[in-house]
Amino acid sequence: xxxxxxxxxxxxxxxxxxxxxxxxxxxxxxxxxxxxxxxxxxxxxxxxxxxxxxxxxxxxxxxxxxxxxxxxxxxxxxxxxxxxxxxxxxxxxxxxxxxxxxxxxxxxxxxxxxxxxxxxxxxxxxxxxxxxxxxxxxxxxxxx
Amino acid sequence: xxxxxxxxxxxxxxxxxxxxxxxxxxxxxxxxxxxxxxxxxxxxxxxxxxxxxxxxxxxxxxxxxxxxxxxxxxxxxxxxxxxxx
Numbered sequence: 159x160x161x162x163x164x165x166x167x168x169x170x171x172x173x174x175x176x177x178x179x180x181x182x183x184x185x186x187x188x189x190x191x192x193x194x195x196x197x198x199x200x201x202x203x204x205x206x207x208x209x210x211x212x213x214x215x216x217x218x219x220x221x222x223x224x225x226x227x228x229x230x231x232x233x234x235x236x237x238x239x240x241x242x243x244x245x246x247x248x249x250x251x252x253x254x255x256x257x258x259x260x261x262x263x264x265x266x267x268x269x270x271x272x273x274x275x276x277x278x279x280x281x282x283x284x285x286x287x288x289x290x291x292x293x294x295x296x297x298x299x300x301x302x
Numbered sequence: 303x304x305x306x307x308x309x310x311x312x313x314x315x316x317x318x319x320x321x322x323x324x325x326x327x328x329x330x331x332x333x334x335x336x337x338x339x340x341x342x343x344x345x346x347x348x349x350x351x352x353x354x355x356x357x358x359x360x361x362x363x364x365x366x367x368x369x370x371x372x373x374x375x376x377x378x379x380x381x382x383x384x385x386x387x
Contacts, residue, residue: 159380174369181362188359190366198366205373208380 159209167209174202178280185276186269192279199280200287212295219292224285231282238271238278306354310347317343334378341371 181188182195207215242249252259253270261267317340324336345368352360380386 159376159383159385163376170369170372177365177369181366188362190362194366198370201370201373205376208373208376 159211163209167205171202171205174205175199178202178284182276182280183273184266185280186272187264187266192276193283195276196280196283197287199284200291203284203288204291207291207295215292215295219288221289221292224289224292228282228285228289231278231280231285234278235275235282238274241271303354303356306350310350310354313343313347313350317347330382334375334382337378338371338375341367341375345371 178195178199178201180195181190181198182192185191185195206218239248242251242254245251250270250272252274253268254260256270259267259270259273263269266273320336320339320343324333324340327333327336345364348364348367349361352358352364
């Protein structure tokens with residue numbers, strides 16, 4: 159699109175990305191969490207695709223990387239859920255007797271495995287949505 | 303405290319008027335401008351309600367809505383311009 163939209167996108171994309179990362183990392187303290195933050199960061203990807211066009215998107219988007227990252231997000235969620243398998247599936251062993259993430263409730267480094275699960279879901283949602291949008295855009299062959 | 307609710311009601315009346323433009327608007331750009339106005343008014347309403355209920359974390363949702371409504375309007379504008387054909 160035009161010069162104004164591109165310039166605004168250059169300043170807005172980092173803003174949306176940082177705010178989405180804030181939503182993901184504070185999922186256990188404030189409204190939001192993995193899906194909401196991941197969808198917000200995917201909004202930055204959509205803004206990139208809209209403002210700079212498909213040609214620029216092709217240079218910065220790798221299908222295999224995003225596919226692998228989506229799988230890693232899902233596997234990290236399941237792997238963290240397996241940590242307390244000695245007691246039960248999804249047993250929050252990091253919170254009860256873990257070395258990290260068992261601070262005072264209400265602080266950032268608390269809630270056991272919840273922040274890790276939020277990060278995993280956020281990564282999965284972001285890569286999945288951007289991959290879906292890029293696939294649709296490639297299929298329609300968007301112009302600049 | 304009640305002043306924030308009254309201000310929200312005023313913003314809601316303005317939102318109803320822009321919904322009227324959304325329904326009546328003879329052309330598509332009229333409706334897009336109506337939606338854009340409604341988005342900004344919804345953000346204002348969210349901030350006012352966050353102040354009325356005395357919850358700081360409600361402002362986060364207003365920020366996210368403001369950022370994403372901008373992207374939505376941009377996508378519709380690009381479509382009307384012929385860029386997505």
